[in-house]
Amino acid sequence: MGTLDDIRVDGDRLWQSLMEMAQIGALPGGGCCRLALTDEDKAGRDLFVRWCREAGCHITMDNMGNIFARRPGRDDGRPPVAMGSHLDTQPHGGKFDGVYGVLAGLEVVRALNDHGVSTGAPIEIVVWTNEEGARFAPAMISSGVFAGQFDLDFALSRVDETGKSLGDELSRIGYAGEEDCGAHDLAAFLEVHIEQGPILERDQLPIGIVTGGQGQRWYDVTVAGQDAHSGSTPMAGRRDALAATAALVLAVEEIALQETPHGVGTVGALTVRPNSRNTIPGGVDFTVDLRHPDDETVTRMGQALRARAAQLAADRGVDVRIDEIWMNPSVKFDARCEQALRRAARVLGYPHRDMISGAGHDACMLARKVPTAMIFVPCKGGISHNEAESAEPEDLAAGCNMLLHGVLALAAAGLP
Ligand code: GLV
Ligand code: MN
Ligand code: MN
Numbered sequence: 001m002g003t004l005d006d007i008r009v010d011g012d013r014l015w016q017s018l019m020e021m022a023q024i025g026a027l028p029g030g031g032c033c034r035l036a037l038t039d040e041d042k043a044g045r046d047l048f049v050r051w052c053r054e055a056g057c058h059i060t061m062d063n064m065g066n067i068f069a070r071r072p073g074r075d076d077g078r079p080p081v082a083m084g085s086h087l088d089t090q091p092h093g094g095k096f097d098g099v100y101g102v103l104a105g106l107e108v109v110r111a112l113n114d115h116g117v118s119t120g121a122p123i124e125i126v127v128w129t130n131e132e133g134a135r136f137a138p139a140m141i142s143s144g145v146f147a148g149q150f151d152l153d154f155a156l157s158r159v160d161e162t163g164k165s166l167g168d169e170l171s172r173i174g175y176a177g178e179e180d181c182g183a184h185d186l187a188a189f190l191e192v193h194i195e196q197g198p199i200l201e202r203d204q205l206p207i208g209i210v211t212g213g214q215g216q217r218w219y220d221v222t223v224a225g226q227d228a229h230s231g232s233t234p235m236a237g238r239r240d241a242l243a244a245t246a247a248l249v250l251a252v253e254e255i256a257l258q259e260t261p262h263g264v265g266t267v268g269a270l271t272v273r274p275n276s277r278n279t280i281p282g283g284v285d286f287t288v289d290l291r292h293p294d295d296e297t298v299t300r301m302g303q304a305l306r307a308r309a310a311q312l313a314a315d316r317g318v319d320v321r322i323d324e325i326w327m328n329p330s331v332k333f334d335a336r337c338e339q340a341l342r343r344a345a346r347v348l349g350y351p352h353r354d355m356i357s358g359a360g361h362d363a364c365m366l367a368r369k370v371p372t373a374m375i376f377v378p379c380k381g382g383i384s385h386n387e388a389e390s391a392e393p394e395d396l397a398a399g400c401n402m403l404l405h406g407v408l409a410l411a412a413a414g415l416p
Contacts, residue, residue, distance in 0.1 A: 004413055005347045007115050009404055011397025014107040018396070021047060021087075021103060022095040031387025032095055036088040036130035037065070037169035044087045045175060048102060048127060055109050057125070060184075061177025064142035064155060065129040065170045068184060071109050073122035073411065079185040081119070081411040082370075083108060083403055084126030085193060085362060090134050094389020096194045096379065096396075102127055104192045104400040108407055120412035121187055128362040129170070136166045137287075138218055138326035143362035145181045147369040149328075152181060182369075188337055188410045191363040192375040192399040194391050198382030199355060206398045207352035208376030209341050213364035214262070214356060215295040215330040217302050219288040221248070221309070225318040227274060227282035237317075242272055242281040244316045251308040252288055255301050263292045263301060264358070288322075293356050295329050331364045337373035337410065344405030350398055359384070375402045 024047065025032045025040035034040040045067065049059055052069035060068045070080060085101025105125035112119070128146075133139025136158040144150040156167030170176045195201075200208050225241035249267045256265030266289045273283035290301045302324065309320040345352045355376060357364065366372045377399035380390035 004117065004408055005405070007111065007117065007404065009107045009111040009397060009400045010114070011393055011400070013110065014103060014396060014400055015393045017051070017103045017106065018095060018099065021099050025089065027092065027387055029092075029387035030095075031389065032089045032093050033091055034087060034089045034093070035091065035135040036132065037135070037166065037173055039173070041088055042173035042175070045127065048087060048106070051106055052109070052125060055106065055113060057109060060179060061175060062179040062181040062184060063152065063177055064145050064181040065175040065177065066142050066146060066181060067127040067175070069125040071112065071119075071123050073119045075120050076122055078121040079187040080122040080124040081407050082124045082126050082186045082189045083191065083407060084128065084189070085191050086128050086131030088130055088132050088134070090132055090385045092385070092387050094384060094386060096389055096391050097196065097384050098131055098193070100391070100396060101191045101193050104396070104403050107400050108404045111404060117413055119408065123407055123411055124186070126189075129175075130166065131362050135160045138328075139360050140362055140365045141166070142181065143365035146184075147365040148182060149365055149368060186370045188334070189363060189366040189370050189372045190337065190375070190403055190406050190410070191361055191372075192377065192403045193361060194379040194384060194389070195376040195382065196359045196379060196384035200376060200378035201380070201382060203353060205351050205353055206377060206395050207345055207350045207402055208355040209338060209345070209352055210333060210357050210374035210376055211338065211354050212293075212330060212332040212356050213361060214291050214293040214358060215298040216289065216291040216326070216328045216360060217298050217324060218326040219305070220323045220325050221286050221288060222321045223248070223284045223318050224321070225282050226280070228280045230278040230280055233280060238280055239282070239317045240280050241284045241318055244312050244318045244320070245270070245284040245286060247312050248309060248320070249286070251312070252305065255304045255308070256290070258304075259292055259297055259301060263297065265290050265301065291358070293330055328360065328364070331367045333363070333367055333373045334371035337371050337406070340406045340409040341373055341375060341402060343409060344402050347405055348398070348401050350402065373406070375399050375406070
């Protein structure tokens with residue numbers, strides 16, 4: 001007779017589920033667009049909830065739309081050990097970012113069912129609302145409310161670019177639950193995710209044990225110049241908001257390069273006003289995302305951004321307003337959870353390395369409240385937030401096996 005250590009997930013079933021979910025919001029280039037709280041997000045949630053019910057789970061939701069799918073434990077009064085991630089995507093998202101961590105959780109439950117394994121503590125699969133921050137900034141907003149990093153009212157009142165609020169959209173798709181966000185007791189949280197970077201592929205390793213996440217600061221920047229005729233206004237004396245923005249975009253790149261190798265800086269969204277071919281742009285709004293594993297360095301990068309903006313404003317006769325909309329400090333994961341994952345890697349015979357997450361994850365929020373750890377698996381070329389995002393079925397299965405054995409250790413499992 002086998003032992004619990006011999007149990008493995010069904011990698012083909014995991015892959016099939018990923019491919020089925022990827023049909024919701026499918027894009028022509030092979031990726032997905034399921035922006036948070038759109039009809040596509042609702043369809044993805046509906047499919048997940050149906051699959052969880054078919055696997056015998058009980059569903060609850062909180063007032064940020066976070067979904068908890070519970071498989072009872074032998075001692076059902078114990079707080080559950082949770083696994084999960086997000087189902088929302090970037091506008092040009094892939095098939096794996098977030099959805100892998102959710103469906104890997106479902107595959108763990110299905111595998112436990114197949115093998116008739118009961119756990120001491122209940123286990124839960126969690127879907128966190130609006131992880132990406134692509135539709136409603138900031139990112140990780142619902143795991144952030146859960147972990148006490150954002151106020152509920154602040155989160156529900158975030159608006160998308162058309163002025164629709166997160167709270168209204170949550171109600172519209174029918175996922176505003178009753179439970180207070182954060183009231184749900186969790187014993188531990190594990191998230192498996194594609195790496196979204198090149199390290200595991202380069203090192204030819206199937207598994208990364210993530211020891212923490214880097215710090216980040218997000219800004220909304222507005223540059224105000226003056227609309228004027230593109231033909232009749234001499235070059236001297238123009239107050240061209242877009243030309244000033246161009247210089248500031250390059251300054252963001254330079255600021256990050258000064259913190260090589262870990263500093264990163266991105267201008268990802270930009271709106272030009274009036275956006276007419278023959279009017280000198282009088283206004284530009286854009287976003288800045290600065291990150292580094294060391295919080296003091298991110299602070300320094302933010303100071304450098306403000307200094308460069310002040311200089312450009314003076315040189316070019318424009319006004320630059322910089323609002324810091326989010327500061328997310330670096331985070332360290334829980335040593336006991338990491339230990340459970342190291343044991344899992346040993347049991348499974350997977351070579352692995354420690355790493356810091358470059359991307360933000362719900363786990364980075366959860367870690368501020370609940371013992372938390374993360375597992376990474378390689379993705380092709382390290383590419384993510386791209387329709388071409390790709391991962392090997394066997395690596396996805398390996399990460400899911402890590403999740404299974406991590407959860408079994410944390411939930412003190414037993415065979416029937
Ligand atoms: C989310 O994907 C982030 O890291 O911004
Ligand atoms: Mn993600
Ligand atoms: Mn993402």
